[in-house]
Amino acid sequence: MTIVLGGGISGLSAAYYAANNAKNSAVILLEASNHLGGWIRSIKSPTGAIFEQGPRTIRPVGLAGRNTLDLVENLQLSNKLIHIGSSHPATRNRLIYSDETLHLLPSSLKGVFKTTSLLDRPLINCLWTDLTAPRTSKEDESIYDFVQRRLGQDLADKLISPIICGICAGDAQKISVNFLFKSLFEAEQKYGSIVKGVLVNRLKNIFSKSKDDTGKKDNESTNLRLTLADVAQKEHWALWGLQGGLEQLPQALADNLRERGVKIQTEAKCEKLTFKSNCVELIINGNIQECSRVISSLPAKNLADIVREQHPALSAELEVIPTVTVAVVNFEFQEDVLPLQAFGFLVPPKENLPLLGVIFDSCVFPQKSSTVLTVMMGGAWFEKFFGANPSEEHLLTTAIDHTRDILRIEEEPVAHNVAVLKDCIPQHVVGHTQRIKRIHDYISTHHIPLGLCGSSYQGVGLNDVILSAKQAVCDIVRER
Ligand SMILES: Cc1cc2nc3c(=O)[nH]c(=O)nc-3n(C[C@H](O)[C@H](O)[C@H](O)COP(=O)(O)OP(=O)(O)OC[C@H]3O[C@@H](n4cnc5c(N)ncnc54)[C@H](O)[C@@H]3O)c2cc1C
Numbered sequence: 001m002t003i004v005l006g007g008g009i010s011g012l013s014a015a016y017y018a019a020n021n022a023k024n025s026a027v028i029l030l031e032a033s034n035h036l037g038g039w040i041r042s043i044k045s046p047t048g049a050i051f052e053q054g055p056r057t058i059r060p061v062g063l064a065g066r067n068t069l070d071l072v073e074n075l076q077l078s079n080k081l082i083h084i085g086s087s088h089p090a091t092r093n094r095l096i097y098s099d100e101t102l103h104l105l106p107s108s109l110k111g112v113f114k115t116t117s118l119l120d121r122p123l124i125n126c127l128w129t130d131l132t133a134p135r136t137s138k139e140d141e142s143i144y145d146f147v148q149r150r151l152g153q154d155l156a157d158k159l160i161s162p163i164i165c166g167i168c169a170g171d172a173q174k175i176s177v178n179f180l181f182k183s184l185f186e187a188e189q190k191y192g193s194i195v196k197g198v199l200v201n202r203l204k205n206i207f208s209k210s211k212d213d214t215g216k217k218d219n220e221s222t223n224l225r226l227t228l229a230d231v232a233q234k235e236h237w238a239l240w241g242l243q244g245g246l247e248q249l250p251q252a253l254a255d256n257l258r259e260r261g262v263k264i265q266t267e268a269k270c271e272k273l274t275f276k277s278n279c280v281e282l283i284i285n286g287n288i289q290e291c292s293r294v295i296s297s298l299p300a301k302n303l304a305d306i307v308r309e310q311h312p313a314l315s316a317e318l319e320v321i322p323t324v325t326v327a328v329v330n331f332e333f334q335e336d337v338l339p340l341q342a343f344g345f346l347v348p349p350k351e352n353l354p355l356l357g358v359i360f361d362s363c364v365f366p367q368k369s370s371t372v373l374t375v376m377m378g379g380a381w382f383e384k385f386f387g388a389n390p391s392e393e394h395l396l397t398t399a400i401d402h403t404r405d406i407l408r409i410e411e412e413p414v415a416h417n418v419a420v421l422k423d424c425i426p427q428h429v430v431g432h433t434q435r436i437k438r439i440h441d442y443i444s445t446h447h448i449p450l451g452l453c454g455s456s457y458q459g460v461g462l463n464d465v466i467l468s469a470k471q472a473v474c475d476i477v478r479e480r
Contacts, residue, residue, distance in 0.1 A: 001291040002476075003282060005270050007031025008038020009462060010454040011297035012253040013071070013469035018295065019260050021477055027262045028291070030284060032269035036254050039424050040462075042245025043330075045415040049367045050245045051330035052374065053419050055462055057239040057364060058246075064463035066229035069240075071466060073228040075252040082365050083232070083240040090364040091238040093342035096162055097353075097406055102345055105159075119154050126151040127195050135192035140430050143180060144172040150194055162346035165356040168460050169326050169379025170427050171349065179428045241365055270298075273306045275448050293449035295472050297465075299323065299426065300456035314442050317435055321456050323423035326356070327377040327386065329399035331413040337371045338363065339407060344373075354378065354385035355402050370414070375399040380427070392418045426456040451476035 004015045007029055015029045035041070039054035059065055060083075072078060084090055092107040096118055103118035112123045130150045141149075143164060148156040156172065164172040167180070177185045187197020226234070242248050254264060265284075272283040279290045296303050304318035338360060346357040354377045362372040377399060378386055386395070396418050403409065436457055443450055451472035458468045 001026040001028065002293050002295060003027075003280070003289070003291040004029045004295045004297065005303075006038070006297035006454065007033075007036040007250075007254075007264065007266065008297060008454065008465075009040055009250055009253075010465040010469045011038075011295075012036065012250050012257065013466045014295045014297055014451070014453050014472055015257050015262050015264075016071070016253055017470045017473040019257060019262050021473060027257075029257065029262060029264045030268040030270055030282075031264070031266045034266050036264070036266065037247055037250030039421060040247050040250055042247035043417055044245075045330075045332050045417065047332060047370070047415055049332045049362075049370055049372050049415065051332075051372070051415075051417045052246060052361065053328050053330070053417065054421070054424075055246055056359070056361065056374070057241050058462050060229065060232035060237045060240055062463070064459075064461070064467040065232075067467050067470065068463045069229040069232055070227065071253075072249070075249075075256055077242065077248065077252050078228055080243045080248060081228070081240055082243050083235075083237040084364060086236045086238050088238065089341035090343045090360065093340060095340070095342055095345035096158065097345045097347050097355075098158055098351060102339075102406065104340075104342075118158050121154070126155055130194050131196070133193070135188070137189065140176050140178040140185075140433065142173050142430055143175050143177045146177040146181070146185060146188075147172075150188060157350050158348050161350070162348040162357070165349065165379060166346045168427060169324050169356055169376065169425050171380040174380070174427065174429045176428055176430045176432045178430075179432045182433075239364065243365075270306055272309065273450075274310050275446075275450070280449060293451070293476050295451040295453060295469075295476060297454040297469065299423065299454065301423070303452075311442075311446070311448075314439065317439050317442070318456075321432075321435070322427045322429060324379045324425050324427060325382045326379055326421045326424055327382070327390070327395045327399075328417075328419050328421060329375040329377070329395060330361075330417040331373045331375070331400065331403070332415040333371040333373075333409065333411050334369075334414050335371065335411065336369065337407070337409045337411055345406070349381065353402060354381070354398055358403055358406075373403065375403055379425070390420070395420070425460055428459075449476065 002018050004011050011029060015027050018027045041053040043051045043053060045051055058068060060069055072081060094105045095102045098118060106112050106116060106123055115122050129152045133150050143160060144156050147160045161172040164170050164175055184194050187201060188194050191197035191200055257264060268284050270282050270284055273294065274281040279292060280294050282289045300318040300321040304315040308315040341363045342360055343364060344357060344359040347353050347355045356376040356379050359374045361374055396416060453468040453472040455465050458464050
């Protein structure tokens with residue numbers, strides 16, 4: 001029997017892939033809270049608008065992007081899927097708020113040659129900075145240091161730092177470049193420059209793709225059905241979501257699991273894990289339960305707590321993967337109150353504002369004629385701006401005052417929702433790749449029947465955590 005710990009999207013996905021695998025006779029999923037889906041939560045405002053408290057959009061690209069679309073198709077959610085393409089204003093228009101001004105980032109090749117108001121130089125100049133910067137050999141460093149070294153401090157401060165706030169609510173001075181921008185870092189390490197490395201890799205890809213295409217053409221006539229992922233690629237989707245809210249994804253997964261006989265227990269907190277010679281013993285709400293293998297989708301810190309007694313060295317590695325807290329405030333305004341149709345704006349940390357950024361939800365996926373915005377605050381700077389226990393009232397006024405000031409909105413919102421998401425985003429700091437390797441090595445050398453998935457390990461995006469669940473199931477089945 002396989003027990004999956006955690007009923008967020010990665011735990012539900014792990015149970016789904018485990019149930020698909022014939023070798024897994026029985027699968028049980030245990031979730032500590034009374035809610036399935038973890039950070040995914042879609043709330044209906046009193047006026048009927050959808051407020052996403054956690055994730056809202058998913059990128060369809062790459063292996064992980066295709067995998068999620070396959071899952072959506074298998075769960076028969078394709079008819080609820082909404083998407084935008086590469087020419088949509090929310091794809092093209094991305095803003096940064098710096099020096100009391102909203103700056104539009106270039107979205108075309110022509111724009112890259114023009115001096116941007118954000119940087120006082122054309123973006124193309126950075127390529128020259130990179131080509132002339134000296135090569136430095138390193139195992140890892142912060143994204144900030146890497147960008148400052150290769151592309152210039154202005155880019156590190158005004159462009160990359162806010163982008164990192166948008167990706168993981170984190171501090172670019174701490175996040176690992178060898179983890180988050182692995183291919184760029186490797187390009188520099190191998191070829192002495194990002195530009196050279198990227199060009200060489202592009203050329204290699206073009207050659208290998210043309211070989212692949214020759215092979216594919218022979219099979220084309222026999223495989224005419226396009227998958228959802230094929231359609232997304234063919235139509236150049238940039239982002240997708242679900243009509244009515246992303247929470248339908250974990251709900252559909254849970255329904256599918258129940259239909260296939262997977263037992264889902266909520267309010268079932270795992271308090272201790274002990275790996276014995278012939279089984280795994282779990283303490284769940286004070287009661288003992290046994291199984292043959294465990295897949296943990298818990299945040300690394302929670303897993304550290306429950307394995308500490310038997311495996312203190314493993315626990316010590318898991319425990320130090322940091323997390324940040326984000327305050328999320330959703331607003332609805334009755335009219336169209338935005339100065340520009342865009343995805344939203346990000347705020348560089350050097351502006352010293354409590355806002356990480358604001359997403360223009362109703363530009364991405366329109367909701368009637370109203371404007372829906374989501375303000376993200378705090379992250380790596382949560383305590384600095386809000387202390388340990390800010391009131392809802394304080395968070396609400398901070399969000400509304402700054403947003404109205406920056407976007408010059410005069411109207412009052414007609415609905416809102418405030419939430420503090422404690423420790424919601426793991427931070428993959430410098431040295432993360434090596435730490436993850438040590439964790440996996442420990443598990444495999446001690447022959448522990450434990451698979452790991454979720455946002456603490458291989459990336460925080462929904463695509464990453466769903467793929468990590470599939471991988472964890474493959475790994476644990478192969479081990480046995
Ligand atoms: C504000 C915000 C916005 C985001 N936006 C996007 C986005 O637009 N696109 C995107 O791709 N990604 C986005 N993400 C990232 C993405 O939502 C998360 O990485 C993902 O939801 C994490 O899922 P998970 O299953 O790994 O973890 P979680 O959702 O944290 O699930 C873990 C579960 O384990 C349970 N648990 C903990 N301890 C125990 C225990 N001892 N026993 C049993 N159960 C336990 C918890 O209750 C929880 O339900 C966003 C994240 C946040 C916070």
